[in-house]
Amino acid sequence: xxxxxxxxxxxxxxxxxxxxxxxxxxxxxxxxxxxxxxxxxxxxxxxxxxxxxxxxxxxxxxxxxxxxxxxxxxxxxxxxxxxxxxxxxxxxxxxxxxxxxxxxxxxxxxxxxxxxxxxxxxxxxxxxxxxxxxxxxxxxxxxxxxxxxxx
Numbered sequence: 001x002x003x004x005x006x007x008x009x010x011x012x013x014x015x016x017x018x019x020x021x022x023x024x025x026x027x028x029x030x031x032x033x034x035x036x037x038x039x040x041x042x043x044x045x046x047x048x049x050x051x052x053x054x055x056x057x058x059x060x061x062x063x064x065x066x067x068x069x070x071x072x073x074x075x076x077x078x079x080x081x082x083x084x085x086x087x088x089x090x091x092x093x094x095x096x097x098x099x100x101x102x103x104x105x106x107x108x109x110x111x112x113x114x115x116x117x118x119x120x121x122x123x124x125x126x127x128x129x130x131x132x133x134x135x136x137x138x139x140x141x142x143x144x145x146x147x148x149x150x151x
């Protein structure tokens with residue numbers, strides 16, 4: 001399942017990417033952009049009723065907090081993320097992450113992180129950001145557990 005999140009759902013877009021979902025998000029959409037990306041079999045998530053009314057594959061999310069938005073989404077559609085896909089996308093640009101080459105990663109992340117996580121380091125080939133399983137991931141996993149994604 002692929003999503004496009006409107007301008008009011010940036011935090012939700014980030015969490016859907018954490019869960020491994022291809023989720024387009026921009027803080028501003030030029031006229032016609034949503035129409036174009038909806039032709040890619042995406043599901044529109046919005047907080048604007050007028051926007052949702054324009055598309056058949058769309059869901060209005062009234063909740064203001066991400067956990068509540070995810071709960072609403074799970075109730076509305078069969079949202080069952082495959083845990084093997086978690087943390088597979090860049091949280092900033094949505095690109096699939098790739099395994100980092102040791103020689104490239106070493107100069108781009110803290111030294112202690114490199115030696116603790118040599119095999120767990122990933123990078124985004126689009127924006128160049130590096131990701132690794134650290135305390136930030138542990139906190140994200142705790143949040144996912146709280147939201148009912150982990151039992």
